Amino acid sequence: MNTLTASRTSWPTRQPILFLILAALAWLALYNTLIPASEALVAALPVDRASHLGGALQFFFYDTPKVLLLLTAVVFVMGMVNSYFTPERTRALLAGRSEGAANVMAASLGIVTPFCSCSAVPLFIGFVQAGVPLGVTFSFLISAPMVNEVALTLLFGMFGWKVALLYLGLGLTVAIVAGWVIGRLKMEAHLEDWVRDMPKMSADFEATGMMLGERIEGGFQAVREIVGKVWPYILVGIALGGLIHGYVPEDFMASFMGKEAWWSVPLAVVMGVPMYTNAAGVIPIVQALLAKGAALGTVLAFMMSVIALSLPEMIILRKVLKVRLIATFVAVVASGILLVGFVFNAVL
Amino acid sequence: MDIKVLGTGCANCKTTIALIDQIARAKGVAVTLTKVEELRDIMGYGVISTPGVVINGKVVHAGGVPSRDKIEQWLAA
Numbered sequence: 001m002n003t004l005t006a007s008r009t010s011w012p013t014r015q016p017i018l019f020l021i022l023a024a025l026a027w028l029a030l031y032n033t034l035i036p037a038s039e040a041l042v043a044a045l046p047v048d049r050a051s052h053l054g055g056a057l058q059f060f061f062y063d064t065p066k067v068l069l070l071l072t073a074v075v076f077v078m079g080m081v082n083s084y085f086t087p088e089r090t091r092a093l094l095a096g097r098s099e100g101a102a103n104v105m106a107a108s109l110g111i112v113t114p115f116c117s118c119s120a121v122p123l124f125i126g127f128v129q130a131g132v133p134l135g136v137t138f139s140f141l142i143s144a145p146m147v148n149e150v151a152l153t154l155l156f157g158m159f160g161w162k163v164a165l166l167y168l169g170l171g172l173t174v175a176i177v178a179g180w181v182i183g184r185l186k187m188e189a190h191l192e193d194w195v196r197d198m199p200k201m202s203a204d205f206e207a208t209g210m211m212l213g214e215r216i217e218g219g220f221q222a223v224r225e226i227v228g229k230v231w232p233y234i235l236v237g238i239a240l241g242g243l244i245h246g247y248v249p250e251d252f253m254a255s256f257m258g259k260e261a262w263w264s265v266p267l268a269v270v271m272g273v274p275m276y277t278n279a280a281g282v283i284p285i286v287q288a289l290l291a292k293g294a295a296l297g298t299v300l301a302f303m304m305s306v307i308a309l310s311l312p313e314m315i316i317l318r319k320v321l322k323v324r325l326i327a328t329f330v331a332v333v334a335s336g337i338l339l340v341g342f343v344f345n346a347v348l
Numbered sequence: 349m350d351i352k353v354l355g356t357g358c359a360n361c362k363t364t365i366a367l368i369d370q371i372a373r374a375k376g377v378a379v380t381l382t383k384v385e386e387l388r389d390i391m392g393y394g395v396i397s398t399p400g401v402v403i404n405g406k407v408v409h410a411g412g413v414p415s416r417d418k419i420e421q422w423l424a425a
């Protein structure tokens with residue numbers, strides 16, 4: 001969001017620093033009462049705390065607010081950070097750079113630049129038009145939807161920091177390497193003709209100064225928009241994690257999505273392509289698969305494939321890319337994800 | 349007042365149109381609201397993040413659903 005209007009009446013935007021300090025304190029206090037509160041809640045119910053159901057309930061009452069609190073904080077802060085990185089500024093930062101380091105920059109900027117999936121194509125053209133190299137543009141376009149704060153926070157909240165960090169590192173690596181490879185292949189001729197013929201545009205960027213208060217308003221807006229959309233998926237994900245625990249055998253998935261089944265990674269990637277959802281939507285599935293003994297590499301490959309490779313997106317991209325470039329894009333990204341899955345399953 | 353909403357037809361673009369329409373009706377401002385969905389035309393306005401809003405030929409907004417306050421300001425002008 002690069003246009004935010006501070007509402008003139010709310011005090012947080014008038015007293016931004018005071019608000020941030022108070023909000024941080026309130027958040028910490030809430031976060032630290034999660035365990036006692038969930039215990040008290042279970043104690044108040046007619047359920048034996050030591051029973052299976054009691055344990056599951058405590059887990060649900062603790063985990064749900066924990067993940068929601070984490071997500072709200074991260075989305076709020078990212079909403080403020082995002083206001084520094086509009087797509088226009090990112091483009092100006094990348095224009096005219098040579099490949100290599102620029103791929104790394106593009107993939108990293110993909111994390112912090114606000115980006116609606118329907119903007120992918122206009123963004124793509126805008127980048128290329130302003131002289132951002134094709135491979136660098138791809139690095140950005142692969143990383144932006146795949147490696148984002150929602151995916152990372154949910155992975156952290158539900159599976160711990162190791163899984164989140166691995167996803168971050170591997171997602172960035174796939175974006176950087178895939179973009180670099182596409183750049184090496186010199187596919188500029190496979191852009192649709194009208195895109196190549198568009199007049200070159202300068203990437204000049206006019207910084208619009210923003211007050212801290214306006215950035216806070218941006219944080220609020222991000223929370224309303226993202227947390228408001230995502231919370232049902234989180235609820236389902238956590239409830240599913242608790243529920244299936246008792247009813248489906250622990251190693252149900254292990255036979256066909258475990259480490260031993262080498263073909264499980266390609267299968268996961270192929271299955272992910274027709275599925276089109278965002279990072280939050282895929283979390284319940286990830287939760288269910290992991291809980292039932294699917295290998296972590298296979299599951300992460302599945303998650304990346306669902307988010308990064310999707311049929312509807314390819315149909316839109318077809319308007320600007322010729323078939324060969326789309327095929328190359330899919331092949332390169334899919335190979336990257338496959339590699340991630342295999343390496344993971346082999347190492348862990 | 350001539351208002352164009354630029355976007356390839358995603359949920360945010362539809363929300364933007366509905367919101368402008370709703371506020372214009374509530375305020376009794378006469379507007380011609382058109383959707384611009386053709387990529388070539390969107391790019392012609394120099395907008396790279398959609399939805400974008402063009403009022404009387406000038407880009408006033410890009411990169412998301414505009415806030416209610418903002419739409420009211422445009423309509424008041």
